[in-house]
Amino acid sequence: MRNDLKLLPWEICSEADGWNDDFLESVFFLGNGRMGVRGYLPFEPDSRPTQQGLFLAGIFGEIKDGITDFVNLPSPICETLLLNGATAVLASPIHRTLDLKSASFYADFTLAAGDTRADVRYTRFFPKELPALLMQRFEIHVQSDVELELRSGINLSSCNSPIPDDQVKENTELVQLAPLQFVTDDGSLFSCTFETVGTGLRIEQEVRFYAPDFTQERFLRAPDARWAEAERDFRIGAKVARLSEEKSEKFIALCKDMENVANAAEAAECLAP
Numbered sequence: 001m002r003n004d005l006k007l008l009p010w011e012i013c014s015e016a017d018g019w020n021d022d023f024l025e026s027v028f029f030l031g032n033g034r035m036g037v038r039g040y041l042p043f044e045p046d047s048r049p050t051q052q053g054l055f056l057a058g059i060f061g062e063i064k065d066g067i068t069d070f071v072n073l074p075s076p077i078c079e080t081l082l083l084n085g086a087t088a089v090l091a092s093p094i095h096r097t098l099d100l101k102s103a104s105f106y107a108d109f110t111l112a113a114g115d116t117r118a119d120v121r122y123t124r125f126f127p128k129e130l131p132a133l134l135m136q137r138f139e140i141h142v143q144s145d146v147e148l149e150l151r152s153g154i155n156l157s158s159c160n161s162p163i164p165d166d167q168v169k170e171n172t173e174l175v176q177l178a179p180l181q182f183v184t185d186d187g188s189l190f191s192c193t194f195e196t197v198g199t200g201l202r203i204e205q206e207v208r209f210y211a212p213d214f215t216q217e218r219f220l221r222a223p224d225a226r227w228a229e230a231e232r233d234f235r236i237g238a239k240v241a242r243l244s245e246e247k248s249e250k251f252i253a254l255c256k257d258m259e260n261v262a263n264a265a266e267a268a269e270c271l272a273p
Contacts, residue, residue, distance in 0.1 A: 012098040019044040019090060025051065028098050030105045032126035033057075035134070039096065041107055042079035042122065042136070042152075045089065049174055052077070053158035054134075061177030062198020063162045071177045071196055075155040076134060076205050081120075082149040083142075086113035103128075118142050154192050154205055156180055178203060 002023065006013040014024055019041060028039025035056045040048075053072035060068040081088040088111035097106040105124040110117055123137040140148060159174040178194040181202075185191070191206040 010100045012100070013096065015093050015095045017093050019094070020046070020048065020051075022051065024096060028096055028105055030098070030103070030124055030126060031055070032103070032128045032131050034131040035126065037075070037077060037124075037134070039098075039105065040077065041094065041109075042077050043081055043088070043090070043111060043120075045087075047155065047157045049157045049159040050161045052155060056203065059178075059196060059201055059203065060199055061160070061196040061201075063160065063175055063177070068199065069160050069162065069177065072158050072160050073178050073203060074158045074180070074192070074194060074205065076207070077124075077136070078153045078155040079138075080151040081111055081118065081140075082151070083111070083113040083116040083118060084147050085149075086116075088113045088116075088118060091117060116142070116144065116146050118146070118148070152207060152209070154207070156192075 004014050004016050005024075005027065012027060014027070016024060025038040025040050030036055030039065035054060037054050038051060040052050044052075050072065052075045054075055054077075055070065056073060059071045059073065061071045063069045090109060091112035092110035095108040097108075098104075099106065103125070107122045108120070109122075110119050112118070119141040121139040123139075125135045125137075127133055127135065138150065142148070158178075159176045161171055162173055162175055163171065175197075177197045179197070181193045181195050183190065183192050189206055189208045191204055194203045194205070195201065196203070
């Protein structure tokens with residue numbers, strides 16, 4: 001029996017080690033009635049194609065001739081944090097909170113690269129007024145001078161796992177039902193367009209940053225094999241800042257927009273502390 005879950009009047013909380021926890025990811029699912037995601041987290045180094053994805057109402061793809069399935073879309077929750085140029089890894093338990101009053105998901109944890117540590121508070125929110133929008137906020141605290149780089153992208157490895165004809169056998173088959181069609185960027189945002197197999201539905205995911213204090217913004221090809229293998233010309237956005245002990249908190253808002261919402265950047269301001 002699990003004893004790491006706490007039920008409060010308007011909150012569900014847990015504290016556990018490691019990124020990968022199927023049970024907690026199911027408990028901390030969050031959505032707005034139109035789209036939603038399981039409670040997995042950014043910064044996880046490993047790819048889990050069937051657990052990491054995004055669900056959008058009405059989006060079905062064809063697994064076999066005449067057989068459709070709800071598409072596990074490419075995941076817009078896909079970040080990497082670099083501290084002084086080195087990739088930061090998990091260095092603490094993860095405290096998760098689902099706030100039922102605000103319909104928000106929070107996670108608190110520490111990332112480290114060598115002797116450099118960063119405390120992270122992560123917030124996820126699906127505004128019901130803009131049902132095509134997923135918003136993320138990162139609050140990052142450091143104890144010493146550090147150059148911080150946040151990379152945000154779209155994980156193209158998300159797949160469905162079809163139910164086998166013989167249901168007593170374990171299924172290891174993976175089917176990608178929304179392959180990438182093309183990538184565009186205009187210097188301030190980038191977007192990926194996908195098309196579902198068999199049903200021909202087109203979905204666009206757009207990424208915007210709201211981080212006015214960052215000193216640099218650029219788009220680059222993904223260095224990670226799990227992305228590069230899936231797409232030849234996939235880009236991720238990166239924001240770079242210099243943090244010091246005197247100014248140890250950095251606010252970053254990422255808008256992951258499924259339908260090119262024109263006011264996504266303005267909507268991000270509502271997450272500002």
